[in-house]
Amino acid sequence: MKIDVxxxxxxxxxxxxxxxxxxxxxDGDTLGCGYALLRALRKLGKKAxxxxxENVGRKYTYIYEDLGKEDFEPEYVVxxxxxxxxxxxxxARKKYGSKINLAIDHHPSNxxxxxxxxxxxxxxxxxxxxxxxxxxxxxxxxKKIADCLYTGITTDTGCFRYSNTxxxxxxxxxxxxxxxxxxxxxxxIMFETKSKSYVLLEKxxxxxxxxxxxxxxxxxxLDYDMYEKSGSDESETDPLASKTRQIEGVCxxxxxxxxxxxxxxxxxRTVEPVNASEVCRKLGGGGHARAAGCQCDGPFENARxxxxxxxxxxxR
Amino acid sequence: MKIDVxxxxxxxxxxxxxxxxxxxxxDGDTLGCGYALLRALRKLGKKAxxxxxENVGRKYTYIYEDLGKEDFEPEYVVxxxxxxxxxxxxxARKKYGSKINLAIDHHPSNxxxxxxxxxxxxxxxxxxxxxxxxxxxxxxxxKKIADCLYTGITTDTGCFRYSNTxxxxxxxxxxxxxxxxxxxxxxxIMFETKSKSYVLLEKxxxxxxxxxxxxxxxxxxLDYDMYEKSGSDESETDPLASKTRQIEGVCxxxxxxxxxxxxxxxxxRTVEPVNASEVCRKLGGGGHARAAGCQCDGPFENARxxxxxxxxxxxR
Numbered sequence: 001m002k003i004d005v006x007x008x009x010x011x012x013x014x015x016x017x018x019x020x021x022x023x024x025x026x027d028g029d030t031l032g033c034g035y036a037l038l039r040a041l042r043k044l045g046k047k048a049x050x051x052x053x054e055n056v057g058r059k060y061t062y063i064y065e066d067l068g069k070e071d072f073e074p075e076y077v078v079x080x081x082x083x084x085x086x087x088x089x090x091x092a093r094k095k096y097g098s099k100i101n102l103a104i105d106h107h108p109s110n111x112x113x114x115x116x117x118x119x120x121x122x123x124x125x126x127x128x129x130x131x132x133x134x135x136x137x138x139x140x141x142x143k144k145i146a147d148c149l150y151t152g153i154t155t156d157t158g159c160f161r162y163s164n165t166x167x168x169x170x171x172x173x174x175x176x177x178x179x180x181x182x183x184x185x186x187x188x189i190m191f192e193t194k195s196k197s198y199v200l201l202e203k204x205x206x207x208x209x210x211x212x213x214x215x216x217x218x219x220x221x222l223d224y225d226m227y228e229k230s231g232s233d234e235s236e237t238d239p240l241a242s243k244t245r246q247i248e249g250v251c252x253x254x255x256x257x258x259x260x261x262x263x264x265x266x267x268x269r270t271v272e273p274v275n276a277s278e279v280c281r282k283l284g285g286g287g288h289a290r291a292a293g294c295q296c297d298g299p300f301e302n303a304r305x306x307x308x309x310x311x312x313x314x315x316r
Numbered sequence: 317m318k319i320d321v322x323x324x325x326x327x328x329x330x331x332x333x334x335x336x337x338x339x340x341x342x343d344g345d346t347l348g349c350g351y352a353l354l355r356a357l358r359k360l361g362k363k364a365x366x367x368x369x370e371n372v373g374r375k376y377t378y379i380y381e382d383l384g385k386e387d388f389e390p391e392y393v394v395x396x397x398x399x400x401x402x403x404x405x406x407x408a409r410k411k412y413g414s415k416i417n418l419a420i421d422h423h424p425s426n427x428x429x430x431x432x433x434x435x436x437x438x439x440x441x442x443x444x445x446x447x448x449x450x451x452x453x454x455x456x457x458x459k460k461i462a463d464c465l466y467t468g469i470t471t472d473t474g475c476f477r478y479s480n481t482x483x484x485x486x487x488x489x490x491x492x493x494x495x496x497x498x499x500x501x502x503x504x505i506m507f508e509t510k511s512k513s514y515v516l517l518e519k520x521x522x523x524x525x526x527x528x529x530x531x532x533x534x535x536x537x538l539d540y541d542m543y544e545k546s547g548s549d550e551s552e553t554d555p556l557a558s559k560t561r562q563i564e565g566v567c568x569x570x571x572x573x574x575x576x577x578x579x580x581x582x583x584x585r586t587v588e589p590v591n592a593s594e595v596c597r598k599l600g601g602g603g604h605a606r607a608a609g610c611q612c613d614g615p616f617e618n619a620r621x622x623x624x625x626x627x628x629x630x631x632r
Contacts, residue, residue, distance in 0.1 A: 160476045160489070161507055163500035167490040173476070174486035184479035188587075191477055195564050248511050271504075 001116050005129070008118045009136035011102060012041065012078075018048040019074035021096060023087040026053050027238060028060065028155030028190060032127045033080035033104070035063045036148035040134045043142075047072040051096070053089045057235035059189050063148055076101050079114070081126035081152075083107035083286055104129055109277055109286030124164040127152025131172055143180030150181035151190070158242065159191050163272075163290055191239075198239075201230035205240050205255075212308060213315050218244035219308075221256040221264075221300055241267035241291070252279075252311050256296075256303050264303035267293045274314050282310045317432050321445070324434045325452035327418055328357065328394075334364040335390035337412060339403040342369050343554060344376065344471030344506060348443045349396035349420070351379050352464035356450045359458075363388040367412070369405045373551035375505050379464055392417050395430070397442035397468075399423035399602055420445055425593055425602030440480040443468025447488055459496030466497035467506070474558065475507050479588075479606055507555075514555075516546035521556050521571075528624060529631050534560035535624075537572040537580075537616055557583035557607070568595075568627050572612075572619050580619035583609045590630050598626045 003011070012018070018041055022030040034050040041048035047070050077100050082088060085097040100114040106129060108121040120129050127149045134141065134149075141149075153173060157165045160173070177183045194202075204226045210219045220243065227233050237257055244253030253269040266283070268276040269291055276292035283306060285294025296303035319327070328334070334357055338346040350366040357364035363386050393416050398404060401413040416430040422445060424437040436445050443465045450461065457465075469489060473481045476489070493499045510518075520542045526535045536559065543549050553573055560569030569585040582599070584592040585607055592608035599622060601610025612619035 154476075160470075161500070161503040163504075165493075165499055165503075167493040170486045170490035170493065174483040174490065177481075177483040177486065184477070184481055187477040188479075192558075192562050193564055194562050199563070242508075246508050246510050247515070248509055 003116045003118055005118065005132045005136050008102065008104065008116070008133050011116060012133070012137065013044070015076035015101075016046045017072045017075040018046060019077050019096065020048065020050045021077065021079040021082060021088060021092055021100070022050060022053065023082045024053050024089040024092075025234060026056055026060070029125045029127055029152035030081035031056070031060050031063050032125075032148040032150075032152030032155075033130045035067070036127065036130050036134065036145045036152075037078070037080060037104075038067070039142070039145050039148065040137055040139045042070075043139045044137065049074075051092050053092075055233070055235050057238075059193070060151075062189070063151060066144070078102045078104065079112060080104050080130065081106070082112060083110045085112055104133065107287065109281065111286075122166075124162070124166060124169045125152045125156035127156070128169065128172055131176075141176075141179045146176045146179040146181035147186065150176045150183060151186055154183070154187055155190055159187055164288065195232075195236065197231040198236045201226060201232040201236060202240060202243070204230055206243065209244070213312065215249045216315055217252045217254065217308070217311055218247055218250045219254045219256070219304060220244055221304070222258060223300070224258040224260060224262075242269050245269040245271065251315065252276075254307055254311070256300060256307070258298065258300070262298040264296045264298055264300065265293065266296055266303065266307050267291075268307075268311075274311075279307075279310050279314055283307065319432045319434055321434065321448045321452050324418065324420065324432070324449050327432060328449070328453065329360070331392035331417075332362045333388045333391040334362060335393050335412065336364065336366045337393065337395040337398060337404060337408055337416070338366060338369065339398045340369050340405040340408075341550065342372055342376070345441045345443055345468035346397035347372070347376050347379050348441075348464040348466075348468030348471075349446045351383070352443065352446050352450065352461045352468075353394070353396060353420075354383070355458070355461050355464065356453055356455045358386075359455045360453065365390075367405075367408050369408075371549070371551050373554075375509070376467075378505070379467060382460070394418045394420065395428055396420050396446065397422070398428060399426045401428055420449065423603065425597065427602075438482075440478070440482060440485045441468045441472035443472070444484065444488055447492075457492075457495045462492045462495040462497035463502065466492045466499060467502055470499070470503055471506055475503055480604065511548075511552065513547040514552045517542060517548040517552060518556060518559070520546055522559065525560070529628065531565045532631055533568040533570065533624070533627055534563055534566045535570045535572070535620060536560055537620070538574060539616070540574040540576060540578075558585050561585040561587065567631065568592075570620075570623055570627070572616060572623070574614065574616070578614040580612045580614055580616065581609065582612055582619065582623050583607070584623075584627075590627075595623075595626050595630055599623065 022034040103112040103114040104118045106123040106126045241255040255267040270276040280292040280294040283294040338350040419428040419430040420434045422439040557571040571583040586592040596608040596610040599610040
């Protein structure tokens with residue numbers, strides 16, 4: 001059942017021992033949502049925990065490092081920023097995938113089976129929705145909650161660069177900074193600081209650049225052995241997806257990332273009028289209008305052919 | 317005499333035939349200020365013109381391309397975002413450098429000799445001050461004015477990334493977007509789109525990377541012949557200044573850009589506690605706490621030695 005922010009707050013007030021699910025390969029938005037909500041629930045005197053995936057990027061530790069662990073038998077399951085249970089880590093999916101009570105999300109393609117769904121697909125970040133939920137809970141924002149929510153908003157808007165950024169996004173950022181969020185510090189960690197291993201990985205990936213369809217489509221890919229060559233790992237790959245769209249004239253930027261099993265995760269970044277979510281849905285994926293993803297079997301040549309044949313239709 | 321926003325608005329109301337000066341190698345803030353003010357003054361029925369420098373970057377044309385030229389004998393001279401008359405183009409400096417009636421600026425180091433000075437050094441962008449001046453003029457904002465002001469705010473904050481960004485900055489961005497500013501479009505032009513010539517120039521410059529003082533200081537330089545090698549020109553060099561500060565562990569990023577006469581323009585980007593403006597003042601320059609600049613004679617080795625010897629004091 002679709003519910004609104006106030007109904008969501010009431011549900012949370014009426015439950016305890018809450019487990020929060022975030023998506024695998026977690027980004028700033030899903031983590032920001034999870035830990036902002038956890039902090040608000042604990043302030044209400046409830047037991048709450050985030051089921052944290054294994055490969056959380058080192059740069060996100062400030063979001064949760066001060067928190068203690070709570071042991072309890074989960075009674076209520078909430079997913080945040082999870083569009084599809086396929087996007088949960090395997091353990092989480094097996095244990096809780098069919099038992100989600102409440103899903104809070106901003107992906108128009110959301111297909112999580114759950115008792116209640118709070119979906120606001122005009123929100124640039126799911127953290128914008130969590131902001132409203134915490135506001136409705138009346139528990140008050142502290143600096144740590146503000147940091148978590150700011151993180152989601154800035155990462156899902158590419159630091160206020162993407163076309164999903166609205167005046168509401170800026171207004172929330174202003175409020176969160178007033179509430180103590182360290183905007184410049186978070187942006188420095190998320191966008192300005194590059195580890196040496198990332199710099200090397202980016203160089204390897206950008207060396208694979210291919211242009212297609214008269215320069216309107218750019219493709220780069222990451223082979224699994226590039227992690228070893230660069231000293232990097234999967235948690236550092238997020239910024240690579242948007243590199244190709246930056247080149248003048250490119251309408252569709254494609255990043256193919258090989259996984260350990262030889263299959264490929266494909267990330268699409270587009271400019272109007274190409275709808276990235278529509279393209280990816282044709283291959284079983286989904287996402288947003290300007291940023292979406294899907295999976296394809298390897299080898300690289302196979303995955304590339306699959307995605308290019310769909311993209312071609314949309315570039316006509 | 318130092319004056320406030322309302323006094324500034326009164327002065328502008330009481331004058332006509334206004335020439336507006338922007339700094340040489342103009343960036344988004346000085347151009348945004350100049351053309352937002354010009355548009356507001358023309359809406360008041362006044363004659364106004366910006367003395368546009370020669371090498372305005374191609375990406376800035378949307379700021380002024382719809383405007384007609386007005387011929388008049390200048391009676392009132394206003395400089396915007398100009399910290400020092402040395403930063404004017406030579407022609408502008410000779411003609412108007414000693415005749416500035418009103419200076420509007422946000423650089424703490426401002427030393428322009430003028431009848432009246434509106435200086436707000438807590439403003440992230442001079443466009444934040446122009447926003448208030450236009451508001452005080454009561455002339456109303458239109459989409460074009462909003463685009464100009466948004467441009468200055470987003471470029472001088474590195475798209476809301478730098479530590480000068482305050483909740484006031486976000487609030488103004490929210491208002492400007494509500495007034496019609498095309499935030500995502502402008503950010504795409506300013507930050508997301510890279511020309512092929514720029515991509516090549518960046519590669520040449522980043523190949524010169526040197527690390528000093530245990531990795532806390534990174535230096536890159538641009539030789540004048542790199543413009544020919546890459547097909548680029550001076551108008552594309554802005555984003556290069558902040559590249560070095562992005563490397564993990566770097567406190568001081570230095571970019572030395574050779575000019576046609578063989579001298580070097582030095583751009584400093586720092587993280588706390590190194591004050592870039594103080595460092596640059598020691599070599600006759602100035603700017604902000606995290607971003608400042610100065611000039612040095614060539615050759616490169618000479619300029620590098622000069623700036624590094626000052627930086628060393630501040631890294632102790």
